[in-house]
Amino acid sequence: MGLVGKEQKEKDEAEVSSHSLPTYLQQTYSWAYLNPKTVPILSSSPVVSLILWGNAGRLIKRATMEVEAGETVLQAAAVYGPFSTYLADAVGPTGQLDIIDIAPIQVETTRKRVGAQSHVHVALGDAAIVQQRTYDTVVCFFLLHEVPDEVKTQIVHALLSSVKKGGKVVFVDYHKPSSFHPLKPVMSRIFDWLEPYAKGLWEKEINAFAPDGMMISWHKETLFGGLYQKVVATIL
Numbered sequence: 001m002g003l004v005g006k007e008q009k010e011k012d013e014a015e016v017s018s019h020s021l022p023t024y025l026q027q028t029y030s031w032a033y034l035n036p037k038t039v040p041i042l043s044s045s046p047v048v049s050l051i052l053w054g055n056a057g058r059l060i061k062r063a064t065m066e067v068e069a070g071e072t073v074l075q076a077a078a079v080y081g082p083f084s085t086y087l088a089d090a091v092g093p094t095g096q097l098d099i100i101d102i103a104p105i106q107v108e109t110t111r112k113r114v115g116a117q118s119h120v121h122v123a124l125g126d127a128a129i130v131q132q133r134t135y136d137t138v139v140c141f142f143l144l145h146e147v148p149d150e151v152k153t154q155i156v157h158a159l160l161s162s163v164k165k166g167g168k169v170v171f172v173d174y175h176k177p178s179s180f181h182p183l184k185p186v187m188s189r190i191f192d193w194l195e196p197y198a199k200g201l202w203e204k205e206i207n208a209f210a211p212d213g214m215m216i217s218w219h220k221e222t223l224f225g226g227l228y229q230k231v232v233a234t235i236l
């Protein structure tokens with residue numbers, strides 16, 4: 001490990017000792033995001049593809065197409081599979097990609113996955129807190145459905161506040177499918193069993209978690225029969 005990597009690790013460790021992991025993460029998602037035995041299995045591309053019903057590539061493309069080479073970009077939480085690698089390629093060496101995650105094991109896993117690239121920086125951070133700098137684009141990929149509604153509100157607010165004027169926040173996440181969608185009953189049971197906060201996105205639009213008074217243009221599209229959504233919030 002080089003000096004920069006060592007210094008970053010020490011800084012992360014100091015930050016970890018000064019804050020603890022959120023209850024929703026520890027109580028609901030330890031098995032998926034905090035267990036060193038399951039993290040390598042779940043983060044593999046075939047598993048991610050299965051979890052997203054074969055739509056991983058399509059969903060990654062819908063998110064990365066919003067990023068232009070040379071931009072400053074924030075990825076608001078670690079994502080399993082090849083997402084960060086594609087995002088790093090889209091940003092390119094003339095830009096800067098900052099990836100944050102609240103869990104140290106996810107920061108380590110993501111660092112290994114993206115490898116040493118001078119334009120990519122992975123660090124411990126909380127998406128529910130306004131970042132210290134502003135970005136051209138922020139990407140929030142399948143994070144909102146994993147947090148309680150009050151944290152959804154905090155994250156949406158913090159990410160919208162971490163973007164430059166004219167910049168955008170891209171949310172890709174679950175969405176309420178139509179009543180006739182063959183996977184609706186399956187997803188409903190999976191959410192009730194494993195993802196207790198996901199139905200918050202079935203009940204409310206993402207823009208309903210945004211604060212009043214910000215000048216924002218919202219654009220929403222749905223994918224795979226409405227099971228997924230991409231919402232782009234442009235700061236006017």
Ligand SMILES: C[S@@+](CC[C@H](N)C(=O)[O-])C[C@H]1O[C@@H](n2cnc3c(N)ncnc32)[C@H](O)[C@@H]1O
Nearest residue numbers: 077078079080101102103106126127128142143
């Ligand atoms: C983005 S979601 C996962 C997306 C997708 N389901 C997957 O399999 O990759 C999960 C990540 O969010 C992180 N996370 C949860 N709350 C967070 C927060 N407030 N700030 C930053 N990262 C957070 C978790 O530690 C976990 O690594």
